[in-house]
Amino acid sequence: MATGSINVSVENIFPLIKKFLYSDHEIFLRELISNATDATTKLKHLTTIGEAKVEYGNPIIEVKIDKDAKTLTIKDQGIGMTGEEVEKYINQVAFSGAEEFLEKYKDSAKDAGIIGHFGLGFYSAFMVAEKVEILTKSYKEDAKAVRWVCDGSPEYTLEETEKTDRGTEIVLHIAEDSTEFLEEFRIRELLTKYNKFNQVPIKFGTKKETLPLPEGSAEDAKPETVEVDNIINNTNPAWTKSPSELKDEDYNNFYRELYPMQFEEPLFHIHLNVDYPFNLTGILFFPKLGNNLNIEKDKIQLYQNQVFVTDEVKGIVPDFLMLLRGVIDSPDIPLNVSRSYLQADGAVKKISSYITKKVADKMVSLINENREDYEKKWNDIKIVIEYGMISEDKFYEKSDKFALYPTTDNNYYLWNELIEKIKPTQTDKDGKIVILYANNADEQHSYIQSAKEKGYEVLLLDSPIVPHLIQKLEASKENIAFARVDADHINNLIKKDEPKISKLNDSDKETLKKEIEESINDTKFTVQLEDLDSTDAPFTLTQPEFFRRMKDM
Numbered sequence: 001m002a003t004g005s006i007n008v009s010v011e012n013i014f015p016l017i018k019k020f021l022y023s024d025h026e027i028f029l030r031e032l033i034s035n036a037t038d039a040t041t042k043l044k045h046l047t048t049i050g051e052a053k054v055e056y057g058n059p060i061i062e063v064k065i066d067k068d069a070k071t072l073t074i075k076d077q078g079i080g081m082t083g084e085e086v087e088k089y090i091n092q093v094a095f096s097g098a099e100e101f102l103e104k105y106k107d108s109a110k111d112a113g114i115i116g117h118f119g120l121g122f123y124s125a126f127m128v129a130e131k132v133e134i135l136t137k138s139y140k141e142d143a144k145a146v147r148w149v150c151d152g153s154p155e156y157t158l159e160e161t162e163k164t165d166r167g168t169e170i171v172l173h174i175a176e177d178s179t180e181f182l183e184e185f186r187i188r189e190l191l192t193k194y195n196k197f198n199q200v201p202i203k204f205g206t207k208k209e210t211l212p213l214p215e216g217s218a219e220d221a222k223p224e225t226v227e228v229d230n231i232i233n234n235t236n237p238a239w240t241k242s243p244s245e246l247k248d249e250d251y252n253n254f255y256r257e258l259y260p261m262q263f264e265e266p267l268f269h270i271h272l273n274v275d276y277p278f279n280l281t282g283i284l285f286f287p288k289l290g291n292n293l294n295i296e297k298d299k300i301q302l303y304q305n306q307v308f309v310t311d312e313v314k315g316i317v318p319d320f321l322m323l324l325r326g327v328i329d330s331p332d333i334p335l336n337v338s339r340s341y342l343q344a345d346g347a348v349k350k351i352s353s354y355i356t357k358k359v360a361d362k363m364v365s366l367i368n369e370n371r372e373d374y375e376k377k378w379n380d381i382k383i384v385i386e387y388g389m390i391s392e393d394k395f396y397e398k399s400d401k402f403a404l405y406p407t408t409d410n411n412y413y414l415w416n417e418l419i420e421k422i423k424p425t426q427t428d429k430d431g432k433i434v435i436l437y438a439n440n441a442d443e444q445h446s447y448i449q450s451a452k453e454k455g456y457e458v459l460l461l462d463s464p465i466v467p468h469l470i471q472k473l474e475a476s477k478e479n480i481a482f483a484r485v486d487a488d489h490i491n492n493l494i495k496k497d498e499p500k501i502s503k504l505n506d507s508d509k510e511t512l513k514k515e516i517e518e519s520i521n522d523t524k525f526t527v528q529l530e531d532l533d534s535t536d537a538p539f540t541l542t543q544p545e546f547f548r549r550m551k552d553m
């Protein structure tokens with residue numbers, strides 16, 4: 001038996017680990033499962049290139065709770081480690097990793113918001129365990145199995161042990177203050193949160209499965225139930241597949257897999273897939289939003305190689321995308337760092353501007369593919385687009401191709417179409433094009449009507465961010481002005497048509513006037529044959545202001 005001491009520059013790193021990672025103890029499981037997954041993936045690679053002369057088979061990772069022994073075990077069938085490798089990877093890496101951690105984060109760790117998003121890989125096990133055992137056997141020929149034990153002090157033991165199967169078993173002796181991790185529901189919760197889409201199947205207990213009755217069975221035959229592995233993850237989620245393999249239905253199914261509590265189907269999806277200049281895959285969904293600007297948690301989830309990192313994506317993806325749902329997966333999103341680090345990270349910034357561009361491109365193709373369908377969905381997606389337009393310049397620059405401006409008559413114009421349409425009728429005396437809009441079709445009904453009677457188009461812009469959008473448009477587009485349909489100056493803004501001059505000669509006018517006056521026989525009204533506004537009527541009856549007020553009293 002060999003004993004040794006993990007050489008760290010402080011007396012005992014484990015109290016430090018506990019302290020710094022306090023708010024996020026639960027990530028230990030993700031870390032250990034990630035290591036087990038890596039060990040399995042490495043073996044797959046080595047067998048593929050012929051370096052490992054073993055049968056790869058169908059390896060799984062198993063998570064087991066032993067309540068009596070107070071242990072939680074993570075067992076894999078991956079490459080395993082020789083005694084030397086344990087010395088090298090577990091003992092030494094822990095040393096440097098710990099040193100780096102202490103060096104790098106001793107200042108920022110003061111900031112409570114950052115804590116809890118650090119990870120220390122293997123050593124995060126000591127956040128919940130008072131003693132950790134590693135039982136491992138390398139895939140290498142003649143490798144002897146070894147057992148490493150460490151109780152949280154810098155002392156460890158390493159000895160040969162009995163283990164016949166290849167792979168590694170990490171046994172956590174759960175500490176008194178962490179017994180929640182001996183509860184089945186808690187572990188299931190963690191597996192669902194972090195490892196729902198893990199690359200290697202994860203077994204957690206067993207479940208009963210009913211076998212279908214063989215054909216021709218007797219009517220009263222009882223179907224047979226068998227005990228099968230309870231695999232908690234889907235190793236092949238939709239975003240890892242190529243868009244050409246997937247139908248709309250597959251995307252909708254995946255949406256439900258991601259958000260089991262969402263019953264409404266998404267309106268659109270965007271499949272992200274890039275391998276240069278960085279790797280990124282993912283699927284974003286447009287839910288039905290209406291005018292709802294609530295940015296809630298857990299809409300977009302960040303993954304790194306199919307391992308959940310975070311759903312707190314503020315500062316990582318542009319705000320307007322936080323209205324969407326879906327998954328973004330990139331190996332360039334570091335797993336083991338704080339959120340403030342992520343926000344400042346160059347790779348993450350690039351990812352964010354790539355996604356913005358991708359969403360803009362998708363909008364262009366959606367509107368071009370099926371304008372009618374896009375118009376139908378506009379009211380449910382506009383908030384995302386408008387938010388993107390006011391907050392991301394790159395997105396705004398492209399928005400003329402996909403942002404719609406609906407009228408109160410349900411016409412949906414692109415910017416250029418709108419301008420084209422209203423230019424002849426809605427140019428004011430200074431040559432400015434006046435865009436009339438309403439923000440509440442009911443309240444502004446009569447104003448909308450009278451504007452329409454004059455032949456004007458009235459936009460219906462009713463989302464809560466419209467004032468900002470208008471500001472942005474007015475600041476960047478030449479020669480236009482927005483005017484609310486009930487603003488009292490709209491008549492000055494828009495050039496009135498020349499008043500219509502009666503085509504009748506003076507004596508005809510006299511005769512006509514007399515005839516009308518006689519037939520209505522009411523002195524309240526005046527017959528007007530000139531200055532006919534824009535109507536095509538040959539005369540207008542007007543009622544003096546005085547009589548009108550009398551009537552209203």
Ligand code: ADP
Nearest residue numbers: 035036039080081089090093120121122123168
């Ligand atoms: P990282 O995973 O970032 O390398 P860790 O502290 O999580 O850091 O793990 C340290 C090293 O220990 C790994 O790189 C790997 O070489 C080894 N290791 C940990 N767990 C396993 C395992 N289940 N099977 C084989 N090797 C492992």
Ligand code: MG
Nearest residue numbers: 034035121122
């Ligand atoms: Mg690791």
